[in-house]
Amino acid sequence: KAGVTQTPRYLIKTRGQQVTLSCSPISGHRSVSWYQQTPGQGLQFLFEYFSETQRNKGNFPGRFSGRQFSNSRSEMNVSTLELGDSALYLCASSQQTGEDEQYFGPGTRLTVT
Amino acid sequence: QKEVEQNSGPLSVPEGAIASLNCTYSDRGSQSFFWYRQYSGKSPELIMFIYSNGDKEDGRFTAQLNKASQYVSLLIRDSQPSDSATYLCAVGEGSSASKIIFGSGTRLSIRP
Numbered sequence: 001k002a003g004v005t006q007t008p009r010y011l012i013k014t015r016g017q018q019v020t021l022s023c024s025p026i027s028g029h030r031s032v033s034w035y036q037q038t039p040g041q042g043l044q045f046l047f048e049y050f051s052e053t054q055r056n057k058g059n060f061p062g063r064f065s066g067r068q069f070s071n072s073r074s075e076m077n078v079s080t081l082e083l084g085d086s087a088l089y090l091c092a093s094s095q096q097t098g099e100d101e102q103y104f105g106p107g108t109r110l111t112v113t
Numbered sequence: 114q115k116e117v118e119q120n121s122g123p124l125s126v127p128e129g130a131i132a133s134l135n136c137t138y139s140d141r142g143s144q145s146f147f148w149y150r151q152y153s154g155k156s157p158e159l160i161m162f163i164y165s166n167g168d169k170e171d172g173r174f175t176a177q178l179n180k181a182s183q184y185v186s187l188l189i190r191d192s193q194p195s196d197s198a199t200y201l202c203a204v205g206e207g208s209s210a211s212k213i214i215f216g217s218g219t220r221l222s223i224r225p
Contacts, residue, residue: 033212042215043157090156096211100205102159104149
């Protein structure tokens with residue numbers, strides 16, 4: 001079974017721009033969660049989508065948004081990029097049918113200059 | 114603010130010994146607990162999960178959960194240099210694991 005895939009793997013953007021990251025979950029997994037990882041803050045929960053609905057949200061500003069499609073693929077968008085948004089963005093999928101283990105993709109390394 | 118606490122380390126253990134990693138959490142309602150291993154520059158890899166009090170063994174790894182003490186630990190037997198990594202403790206918020214809170218991780222170094 002193929003793992004979680006994320007595209008692109010690396011991205012360089014300029015302050016003020018916006019960016020869209022994509023995540024394809026493991027086949028059969030209906031839940032997709034997004035995390036931001038930085039050296040200073042560690043792994044921080046952004047949001048979780050299940051059946052195209054945002055079910056949980058972390059403490060991030062409204063510039064961070066996401067959505068999930070009917071095939072469970074998910075996208076995350078960050079608008080008006082700031083230097084502090086430079087991070088590794090990770091997506092994780094789980095079945096959420098009593099089996100709650102989350103499996104991570106390889107991540108997207110975003111650099112904002 | 115629900116929290117997951119880990120000692121940042123580094124924890125240095127000789128090859129072949131037992132490495133013991135510990136984690137405490139604040140949410141008494143949490144029902145699901147995970148250990149992830151993360152190598153430098155890579156994404157976290159799930160190595161153990163536990164939902165019930167007691168011990169759960171998988172190969173060289175044993176996860177231990179004590180909900181009364183809000184404590185979860187990971188034991189690695191016969192430590193190998195390839196076990197050198199950062200170990201992240203993660204706890205599901207409340208009764209669901211749809212939102213998971215991560216600790217800051219413990220850096221483990223296995224010395225030959």
